Amino acid sequence: MHGHPDTDHHARIPHATRIERSRVLVVGAGGLGCPASLALAQGGVGHLTLVDPDRVDVTNLHRQLWHRTGDVGRFKAESAAAGLLRAFPALSVEALPERLDANNAEALFRAHDLVVDATDGVATKFFLSDVAVLTGVPLVYGGVLRMQGQALRIDPGGPCLRCLYEDMPPADAVPTCAQAGVLGSMAGLIGAVQALLALELLAGAAGRTRGEATLHVLDGATLEGRTVKVTRAPDCPGCGIQSLPPFPSSQEDTSCPT
Numbered sequence: 001m002h003g004h005p006d007t008d009h010h011a012r013i014p015h016a017t018r019i020e021r022s023r024v025l026v027v028g029a030g031g032l033g034c035p036a037s038l039a040l041a042q043g044g045v046g047h048l049t050l051v052d053p054d055r056v057d058v059t060n061l062h063r064q065l066w067h068r069t070g071d072v073g074r075f076k077a078e079s080a081a082a083g084l085l086r087a088f089p090a091l092s093v094e095a096l097p098e099r100l101d102a103n104n105a106e107a108l109f110r111a112h113d114l115v116v117d118a119t120d121g122v123a124t125k126f127f128l129s130d131v132a133v134l135t136g137v138p139l140v141y142g143g144v145l146r147m148q149g150q151a152l153r154i155d156p157g158g159p160c161l162r163c164l165y166e167d168m169p170p171a172d173a174v175p176t177c178a179q180a181g182v183l184g185s186m187a188g189l190i191g192a193v194q195a196l197l198a199l200e201l202l203a204g205a206a207g208r209t210r211g212e213a214t215l216h217v218l219d220g221a222t223l224e225g226r227t228v229k230v231t232r233a234p235d236c237p238g239c240g241i242q243s244l245p246p247f248p249s250s251q252e253d254t255s256c257p258t
Helices: 018-019 033-042 077-085 105-110 122-135 163-167 184-202
Strands: 021-029 047-051 093-096 114-117 139-145 147-156 212-219 222-233
Touching: 021 033, 033 047, 033 077, 033 184, 047 077, 077 093, 077 139, 105 122, 105 184, 114 122, 114 184, 122 139, 122 147, 122 163, 122 184, 139 184, 147 163, 147 184, 184 212
Parallel strands: 021 047, 021 114, 047 093, 114 139
Antiparallel strands: 139 147, 147 212, 212 222
């Protein structure tokens, strides 16, 4: 599913030409992926690839903005791509209704300038962080639980997700969203923050200190935010990865259906 990427539809945005040449991969077309893709398209990104193996469920409709009642049962990637093209006819969009895993992850990362992690599983997020380090393609991590959210851009040479959390928590240590709940507007806010972090880098406006990154933490209950400086951990196994890691099994992944 493609639009026309050569159309200059954001001529007045600074660095628009650079942004419009950019190719962004959004992994997940749900609660994070929908608002992130909207903000990226609004920011003038020329091409978006949406990858998601799941189908639209009626419970998604109140918080995943691209999906309509008639899309129930349709692949989320295709539904979201159709929604993007309704809003942005000049946008180039590709829908991949498949799982990003060890078979396709490296090729998909290398075919894009930046990747947005809009997935719903803890183990999958660690996997994507490892692939980002291996390929040198920047990754914007995001996560939401209850009314708390956070986002972090993983740049080449900077700290990875394992620097922040050291290791993946046990599968029963993090409740699923079905158990703990997620505020839909909170996912929308974090998805927008992920897009801002992506656009900042794509526009060449990101001021970076090698070996450091900023974790953005938002509290939906108080509408307050804070930032945490993250530094690259010595001897981090994620930062030293040399080959593609195994994709997590369903038993390893703690799912949170954002």
